Amino acid sequence: MKQIVIVEDDINLSRGLVLALKSDAVQLVQCHDVKAAKAQLACGMTSLVLLDINLPDGSGFEILELIKRNEPHIPVILLSANDMDADIINGLEKGADDYITKPFNLDILRARVNTQLNRLQTKSAHALEIEDYRFDFERMQFSKGPIQIELSKIEQRLLRALVENRGLTLRRDLLVERVWQTEGNWIEESTLSVTVKRLRDKLDAADYIKTVYGIGYTWVTKI
DSSP: OEEEEEEOSOHHHHHHHHHHHOOTTEEEEEEOSHHHHHHHHHTOOOOEEEEESEETTEEHHHHHHHHHHHOTTSOEEEEESOOSHHHHHHHHHTTOSEEEESSOOHHHHHHHHHHHHHHHHHHHTSOEEETTEEEETTTTEEEETTEEEOOOHHHHHHHHHHHTTTTSOEEHHHHHHHHHSSOSTTOOHHHHHHHHHHHHHHHTOTTTEEEETTTEEEEOOOO
């Protein structure tokens, strides 16, 4: 089941969006400010975000930046009363996948949401395959040959960061921010090292997940 997070401080509009998008195939979660949206996104499982720009405790652009930095595959549709061409261009250039100006037709919004979800499903239809490994992040299914591997959400985020940047060395601070969705102020130095080792052992990937001493980690590409 796909999860749609609605970030909208207008309670009546938020409820209207829920009614318009209600379906057995989706779970709808309402957030009314930046703080609640961040807490919900940290739980994982989000498939799409409907995001108001003007929120009571900050800007929707803060949420957009967070999503595109940590979970760039999640589509974000901006909802805004700012309908000037410059506003729309600014939203799209900041990484939004679509921009809908208020007021809007709910049927059109529903169609645009379905378009983004269909694109997401198409992208996830082909799991990432590397040698004997098969990683399906949408369905949270991971395997090496015939062996299924159970990974925690933290391990999944770490793996995704590594395999999406195969051949590149990712700095420790960037990995901490991406994996724990924090600037790392409370993450102990050993936490990342322990998590990397646990992931490496689970995947039996000593030949792939390498430590670049003094810098970070990399998923080695085989020639």
